[in-house]
Amino acid sequence: MKLVWWMVGGSVLAAAAASLGPVSPRAIWLGMLGPLAAAVVSWLLMLGRYRKNPRGMTRLLVQAFAAKMAFFAMYVVVALGIARVEPVPFAISFAGFYLALHGAEAAGLYRLQARGLRQAEASLRGPLKNG
Numbered sequence: 048m049k050l051v052w053w054m055v056g057g058s059v060l061a062a063a064a065a066s067l068g069p070v071s072p073r074a075i076w077l078g079m080l081g082p083l084a085a086a087v088v089s090w091l092l093m094l095g096r097y098r099k100n101p102r103g104m105t106r107l108l109v110q111a112f113a114a115k116m117a118f119f120a121m122y123v124v125v126a127l128g129i130a131r132v133e134p135v136p137f138a139i140s141f142a143g144f145y146l147a148l149h150g151a152e153a154a155g156l157y158r159l160q161a162r163g164l165r166q167a168e169a170s171l172r173g174p175l176k177n178g
Contacts (some may be wrong), residue, residue: 050093050155051087054148058083061147062140070136077132078140080124085115086148090155095161119145 062079066072091113096107123141126132 048091050151051090052088054083054090054113057151058144058148061144065140071133073130074132074136075140077126078142079144080139081119081126082141082144082148085118086152089115090152093152093156093159097163101163105154 058079062075065075092107092111093104104165126137129135
């Protein structure tokens with residue numbers, strides 16, 4: 048859950064700072080909101096799945112990838128077609144936040160998996176049990 052707050056806080060600060068420039072703040076914020084929403088939802092789903100069934104992570108990641116593809120396609124169509132944001136600032140903001148947030152998710156997933164591996168190794172080092 049701590050990673051969610053880092054993603055939200057970092058995204059809001061970055062979008063606020065970028066909005067001070069000569070580009071459309073609306074395009075910047077809309078370029079941030081889609082990737083942030085997808086990253087937060089997928090991270091919370093990953094945490095829940097990992098706690099219940101760590102072996103089910105691969106299936107969840109594939110399903111989340113497909114859902115994100117559909118979501119992002121619809122999101123970009125709505126942002127550009129209906130909300131009529133400026134395309135270049137929106138695309139730059141969207142791509143930057145997409146890459147940064149998915150990098151944060153990957154780092155969080157690595158740490159989550161590494162912690163699980165360390166716990167498994169520690170349990171193997173304990174006294175041998177018969178039975």
